[in-house]
Amino acid sequence: MTTSGGALVKAAPWNDPNARPYVQVDRITKSFGEFKAVDDVSLKIYKGEIFCLLGASGCGKTTLLRMLGGFETPSSGKIFIDGEDMTGVPPYERPVNMMFQSYALFPHMNVEQNVAFGLKQDGVAKSEIQDRVATMLGLVKLGDFAKRKPHQLSGGQRQRVALARSLVKRPKLLLLDEPLGALDKKLREHTQFELISLQDKLGVTFVVVTHDQEEAMTLASRIGVMNQGEIVQAGTPSEIYEFPSSKFVADFVGSVNMFEGKLIEDEPEYVRIGSDELGATIYVSHGISAPPEATVWAAVRPEKIFMSTAAPEGTDNVVRGAVQDIAYLGDLSIYLVKLPTGKVVRVTQPNTSRHAEAITWDQQVYLSWDATSPVVVTR
Amino acid sequence: MNTAGYMRRFGVTGRGLVVVLPYLWLLLFFVVPFVIVLKISFSDIDLAIPPYKPLLEWVGKNSLAIKLDFNNYAFLFTDRLYINAFLNSIKVAFISTVLCILIGYPMAYGIARAKPATRNLLLLLVILPFWTSLLLRVYAWIGLLKANGVINNVLIWLGVIQDPLTMLYTPFAMYIGIVYSYLPFFILPLYANLEKMDWQLLEAAEDLGCKPWQAFYKITLPLSRNGMLAGSMLVFIPAVGEFVIPALLGGPNALMIGRVLWDEFFSNRAWPVASAVAILLLILLVPFMMWYQSVQARESAGAR
Numbered sequence A: 001m002t003t004s005g006g007a008l009v010k011a012a013p014w015n016d017p018n019a020r021p022y023v024q025v026d027r028i029t030k031s032f033g034e035f036k037a038v039d040d041v042s043l044k045i046y047k048g049e050i051f052c053l054l055g056a057s058g059c060g061k062t063t064l065l066r067m068l069g070g071f072e073t074p075s076s077g078k079i080f081i082d083g084e085d086m087t088g089v090p091p092y093e094r095p096v097n098m099m100f101q102s103y104a105l106f107p108h109m110n111v112e113q114n115v116a117f118g119l120k121q122d123g124v125a126k127s128e129i130q131d132r133v134a135t136m137l138g139l140v141k142l143g144d145f146a147k148r149k150p151h152q153l154s155g156g157q158r159q160r161v162a163l164a165r166s167l168v169k170r171p172k173l174l175l176l177d178e179p180l181g182a183l184d185k186k187l188r189e190h191t192q193f194e195l196i197s198l199q200d201k202l203g204v205t206f207v208v209v210t211h212d213q214e215e216a217m218t219l220a221s222r223i224g225v226m227n228q229g230e231i232v233q234a235g236t237p238s239e240i241y242e243f244p245s246s247k248f249v250a251d252f253v254g255s256v257n258m259f260e261g262k263l264i265e266d267e268p269e270y271v272r273i274g275s276d277e278l279g280a281t282i283y284v285s286h287g288i289s290a291p292p293e294a295t296v297w298a299a300v301r302p303e304k305i306f307m308s309t310a311a312p313e314g315t316d317n318v319v320r321g322a323v324q325d326i327a328y329l330g331d332l333s334i335y336l337v338k339l340p341t342g343k344v345v346r347v348t349q350p351n352t353s354r355h356a357e358a359i360t361w362d363q364q365v366y367l368s369w370d371a372t373s374p375v376v377v378t379r
Numbered sequence B: 001m002n003t004a005g006y007m008r009r010f011g012v013t014g015r016g017l018v019v020v021l022p023y024l025w026l027l028l029f030f031v032v033p034f035v036i037v038l039k040i041s042f043s044d045i046d047l048a049i050p051p052y053k054p055l056l057e058w059v060g061k062n063s064l065a066i067k068l069d070f071n072n073y074a075f076l077f078t079d080r081l082y083i084n085a086f087l088n089s090i091k092v093a094f095i096s097t098v099l100c101i102l103i104g105y106p107m108a109y110g111i112a113r114a115k116p117a118t119r120n121l122l123l124l125l126v127i128l129p130f131w132t133s134l135l136l137r138v139y140a141w142i143g144l145l146k147a148n149g150v151i152n153n154v155l156i157w158l159g160v161i162q163d164p165l166t167m168l169y170t171p172f173a174m175y176i177g178i179v180y181s182y183l184p185f186f187i188l189p190l191y192a193n194l195e196k197m198d199w200q201l202l203e204a205a206e207d208l209g210c211k212p213w214q215a216f217y218k219i220t221l222p223l224s225r226n227g228m229l230a231g232s233m234l235v236f237i238p239a240v241g242e243f244v245i246p247a248l249l250g251g252p253n254a255l256m257i258g259r260v261l262w263d264e265f266f267s268n269r270a271w272p273v274a275s276a277v278a279i280l281l282l283i284l285l286v287p288f289m290m291w292y293q294s295v296q297a298r299e300s301a302g303a304r
């Protein structure tokens, strides 16, 4: 898991209350009949960002993107791009290009013509069109396929044509709907870095829809996590990963061990949580705001759990269990450890040495973690 | 051995039958009549029943003579009547096709873009006229168009005109009749084509800077070309040989090849000349039919 944000927006304008957002989504709702596909979403996206909308299938990502592109009229709320109210502005007059989830390539045109379409429409000079199309096709590694029709391409190749077609116009704002879903891992990573460098070079602002959290982590300057039409948390990849604001986000981004419990000590500097599920107390070295006696959840990432055969010191943040299953992934291994309470805890350990004194099946181990590791969420 | 076994022994299988049946049909109802007409077109006219001389004749004891009379064809090119009728038929069919495109395209487009529930209703309305006979519908147009017909009466009642307009027995009435009758044949194949269209392509075009009409011109129109061609052929080909509508609505001056055929056959009893006209008409239309076939093949192959 990469947790370093991809797009480097140096100044972090989202922390600056005076910074002017490039895209401002102001309390947008979109209803289809009774059903709210997008529910009261507000967002500020700054120039040069790669903003990822991350969420499960059907949570409203495409609908939100289509409203930015002008293909869907919001039921209520407003969208501003570069300070201008976009209400009633048709797609062809917005400084925006979109890559469609279904690609929407023109079947009667070959790859080259598809990519050149937008430039031709803008009346760009012929020689320049040729240059830019050729460069773009080189970038997405489709130079040899320029004369093919879309139905003669593989899914991944089509996706790259769609990507090239939306990039070639160098819009100020690019909307990408699942831009890399059909690519294999190598090509996906390659294209991710190409997108980032392109973004650096051209200063384009990206809004990228994805349901792949790893992709979001790699690409994004910030991630907006969506659930059932709402943005549940927006922040940098590390904020989202390290400080999820809810069970949903903690669970959705990366894998996590969630221990339900009750606050037994609530001080400004620390809290202590008693968890029946864990069979131990959890000590967290920062205060939280929750009513006393409230049910809370402590989320601990698998890579932040230490596993040892010898008992660590102290009684907080320590449990004992038996190794139930091991999955070897090469760079790291995943251990599933069953606690006496029946709860199964997921632990990952890097495989640093080739002949580690191996922990094996059914072995009794101690699990422990730092007081800074758990994130406490109240919902 | 049972019957099935016998049949198989002689190469008759269920699948074979399925393949053979359409050919049998074609042979019986197309090839045989065609050969008969072809034969008559080379015969001499005769005052007899049937009114032509046989092609084959026994001369002497053991020799059979074939006598082919090409005069019937030559005759068609000497009398301007026939050439004019051919040209006029093509002109009328062409104009009717253009009118069908102009009227039918928006209709097919509207149906294809309508909500599924409305779409079925609209399609039903397009097909509905087929439930009554063509002849009845053409007679209904006479009722609408004639001097004291519905349209004139309404216009006079509204005070738009004082004297009734002459509409019946004019080219205008004939075009109304043809376009009205053939419009569904244009709309249905075009609709079938448009219905398969991915409308997101239009969004993509607009996204890339096209205004809606530009998107239509650059995306929808080229992608619906095959449907449009198929529909046009279905109007053009039968309209060239159309007889009933010009005869009933077009009046005596509507010189169309179908009319000439009828006159030669029934009034002049010149079967050989009539047959030659028919054969020539067929030859004229074969390229269009072949074109239609290739368009159809391309359409069903899915390649655009």
Ligand SMILES: Nc1ncnc2c1ncn2[C@@H]1O[C@H](COP(=O)(O)OP(=O)(O)OP(=O)(O)O)[C@@H](O)[C@H]1O
Binding pocket: A032, A037, A055, A056, A057, A058, A059, A060, A061, A062, A063, A064, A101, A211
């Ligand atoms: N035109 C429409 N009419 C009715 N419901 C719609 C329409 N478009 C989308 N929806 C519904 O809105 C919800 C959100 O759809 P959307 O396409 O935005 O999801 P998504 O987050 O992009 O999902 P995926 O990851 O599968 O692409 C879905 O439940 C969908 O069924």
Ligand SMILES: [Mg+2]
Binding pocket: A061, A062, A063, A101, A177
């Ligand atoms: Mg989607």
